[in-house]
Amino acid sequence: MAIIRxxxxxxxxxxxxxxxxxxxNVIGLEETGRDDxxxxxxxxxxxxxxxxxxxxxxxxxxxxxxxxVTGPTDLDYYEMxxxxxxxxxxxxxxxxxxxEGEAIRFTVPTxxxxxxxxDIERLGTAVGTLNPHPWPDNLRGIAPHRxxxxxxxxxxxEGVTKFFTEVLGFKQTERVIxxxxxxxxxxxxxxxxxxxxIAFIKGPDNKFHHVGFFVDxxxxxxxxxxxLSKNEVPMDVTPTRHGITRGQTVYFFDPSGNRNEAFAxxxxxxxxxxxITWTEDKIGQGxxxxxxxxxESFMNVLT
Numbered sequence: 001m002a003i004i005r006x007x008x009x010x011x012x013x014x015x016x017x018x019x020x021x022x023x024x025n026v027i028g029l030e031e032t033g034r035d036d037x038x039x040x041x042x043x044x045x046x047x048x049x050x051x052x053x054x055x056x057x058x059x060x061x062x063x064x065x066x067x068x069v070t071g072p073t074d075l076d077y078y079e080m081x082x083x084x085x086x087x088x089x090x091x092x093x094x095x096x097x098x099x100e101g102e103a104i105r106f107t108v109p110t111x112x113x114x115x116x117x118x119d120i121e122r123l124g125t126a127v128g129t130l131n132p133h134p135w136p137d138n139l140r141g142i143a144p145h146r147x148x149x150x151x152x153x154x155x156x157x158e159g160v161t162k163f164f165t166e167v168l169g170f171k172q173t174e175r176v177i178x179x180x181x182x183x184x185x186x187x188x189x190x191x192x193x194x195x196x197x198i199a200f201i202k203g204p205d206n207k208f209h210h211v212g213f214f215v216d217x218x219x220x221x222x223x224x225x226x227x228l229s230k231n232e233v234p235m236d237v238t239p240t241r242h243g244i245t246r247g248q249t250v251y252f253f254d255p256s257g258n259r260n261e262a263f264a265x266x267x268x269x270x271x272x273x274x275x276i277t278w279t280e281d282k283i284g285q286g287x288x289x290x291x292x293x294x295x296e297s298f299m300n301v302l303t
Contacts, residue, residue, distance in 0.1 A: 003078075003168055003191045006198065007068035007117065008050060009150055009211055010038075012057035012303075013256040019054050022255050026231050027213065028141030032123060033098045040098055043213065044126040044136055045145040049099035052147065052211075060256035060303035062208035065150055065198070066103065066115035067168075067191065078116055078168070079104050085167050094119070108163055110154020111206030142224045144213035148263055151199045153207035153302055160200050161187040170197070173269045174244050174276040176283055185280060188244065195245035195266035207302040210251060210259035217264050221248045224262035228252050236297055243286040244278060251298070258303050 013019035020039040023029050029041035032050050040050035048068075055063055069075065079089045082104075092103040092115065101119025108114055126136035135143075154160060161184065164170040173196055176186030188196040201209065215221060221239050228235055228250070236251040236259060247266040253259055278286040284293040 002070050002074070003116065003170075004068045004070060005192050006065070006147060006149060007048065007120070008053060008066045009147065010053040010055055010063040010065075011208075011211070011254075011256075011258050012059060012061045012063050013054045013254070013258070014057065014060060015255060016054060016056040018255045022233075023052060023054065024140070026141045026227065026233060027260065028139060028143035030126075035098050038097070042123070043144050043146045044139065046147070047122050047124055049121040049123050053097065060208075060258050062112065062150070062152070062211075062258075062303075064105065064113040064115050065152075066117055067197075068120075069116050069118050072102070072118050074118060075102065075104050075116060081167050082106050085163065087163070092117075108154075109156040109159035110152060110200060112152050112154065142213065142215065142220075142227055142262055144215050144262065146214050148212040148214035149194070149196050149198060150211050151201065151209040153201055153203040153209050154205045155202065156205075157184045157187050157200055157202050161189065164189050164198070171269065171271070171273060172275045173273060174278065176201075176244075176278045176280060176286065178280050181279075186244075186278070186283075190269050193268050193270060195247065195269060203302065208258065209302060210261050212249075212261040212263040215262050215264050218248045221250050221262055221264050225250045236301070237288065237295065240291060241289040243282075243289040244276075256303070257301070259301065 033040040038055045041052045042050050082089050087106050089104050089106045094102045099121035103115045103117035105115045170189040170191050173190050174188040185202040188199040190197050225239050234253045239250045245266045248264045250262050
């Protein structure tokens with residue numbers, strides 16, 4: 001039984017058409033379908049029908065985050081494990097959302113809705129699998145390869161870390177603790193060999209910090225910033241490097257105020273990777289390695 005990777009995130013947006021245009025033309029995703037209240041999109045290098053769902057709502061934020069498992073029997077296995085841990089699980093019927101099979105849904109200790117699923121329609125990548133070129137023609141906007149990760153905000157960082165590691169089998173790649181070592185205030189978790197697939201920082205429950213899209217390299221992060229400025233997209237943090245994850249980054253906001261990130265590089269974390277620890281007094285350097293201090297907006301603007 002295995003959780004393969006992060007699969008999709010559903011974002012609440014207040015102007016569906018404006019948001020869809022932004023994610024198509026600025027981020028550079030492909031629209032793959034619509035239903036009454038939602039638009040479905042994927043990146044050019046993703047096989048599955050969608051990785052982003054935009055759903056019309058009265059407020060911004062994340063509706064749910066989902067991870068893909070290897071097969072339908074995994075849903076039974078994880079349903080049993082999660083319920084034994086003491087967290088209720090509900091079944092989402094196949095076809096509830098466009099192109100999706102059955103899923104299980106539960107709420108983690110930070111209040112966020114998480115789903116696991118196995119079946120989804122596969123559309124293939126823009127370059128195919130037979131003698132593929134490195135990238136397709138006619139890319140738009142930032143044109144990331146894929147959905148990479150999310151950062152979520154909640155109070156119980158110890159509890160959510162315990163759940164993801166002990167129940168779902170994630171490994172903790174990095175953590176942030178108070179100087180005295182008594183309280184964990186940040187946790188970075190991976191089910192793949194990436195630096196992180198999901199991360200949590202301490203704050204008000206059930207809040208969304210950002211969704212990260214993967215681009216190739218530092219040049220692509222700089223190019224993303226140029227595209228953002230050209231389109232007058234509000235930026236939160238201009239291009240820089242992370243100490244945590246060692247990635248390169250630029251942060252910005254979609255039309256509803258949901259924070260996005262173009263993220264490049266980051267280290268590989270193998271199964272025997274030792275957790276990296278940052279202390280709170282060095283968190284500025286951990287998050288923004290060059291500037292070495294956090295901005296007020298980065299910490300306090302949440303959806």
